[in-house]
Amino acid sequence: MAIAPKESVVPFAVHSEGTGVFQTLTAGGEGGHVFTADAYPAFGGQDSAPSPLFYALGALTSCNQVTASLVAKDLGVSLGQWSFDIQGDLDTAVLVGGADGNANFDKVEVRATVETDATAEQFETLISETERRCPVTQLFQRSGLEFVNTWTRAELPATV
CATH class of the missing domain: 2.20.25 (N-terminal domain of TfIIb)
Structure with a gap:
């Protein structure tokens, strides 16, 4: 509920x-x-x-991992090791030079890899629900920048 x-x-x-x-x-x-x-x-x-910009991007990785853990619990799937690579492209003309325009990142790209026992369908739901429910993802997406979110499923190692 x-x-x-x-x-x-x-x-x-x-x-x-x-x-x-x-x-x-x-x-x-x-x-x-x-x-x-x-x-x-x-x-x-x-x-x-x-810098605050690294903290903002780091918050994006951490919040995705926390949110995905909550979503995985709802889906009844297990998650293992995570890996994130995030890049934010920032034109510093506004920040440093005072130019007219938007001081926001132009583009943020998330590349995540997670070990899971989720089926392909469950994994797609994990991605979409995490994106929808993650407060930091929503901050970035709603800011109007180009947001690319690519996740890769890795096999969850068998436990002995």
């Missing part, structure tokens, strides 16, 4: 402090995870930590 929207809202909060383009961020919640962000020197940083 599906949960109706707005019945189970969970707030996600982040606090950050920094100078220049360097930040120390603390995720809310019980873990209180601390992480840092910086930028390439061309963007005014020291490249001492991942």
Whole structure:
């Protein structure tokens, strides 16, 4: 039975402090995870930590894996090892040069490989439902950029 929207809202909060383009961020919640962000020197940083753009792409891989795990449970299939390659193509003319236009990525391409015992039909449902239910995928897709999402099914190794 599906949960109706707005019945189970969970707030996600982040606090950050920094100078220049360097930040120390603390995720809310019980873990209180601390992480840092910086930028390439061309963007005014020291490249001492991942840039926010890498975090955005990393969030896309992680959220897909979490969402697919939930979808797989609903489908009654098992998942094993994951591999993601994501590329975001960014024209920096707006960000760096102040040109008119959209500062968003022009294109983001997701290439995922996952070990699973899903049938071909179940695997297609896994992909489509993950894409539909993943909040970070939806952020990217609804932003209007070109979004390419290619998944490959690998055999789940037999357990001994």
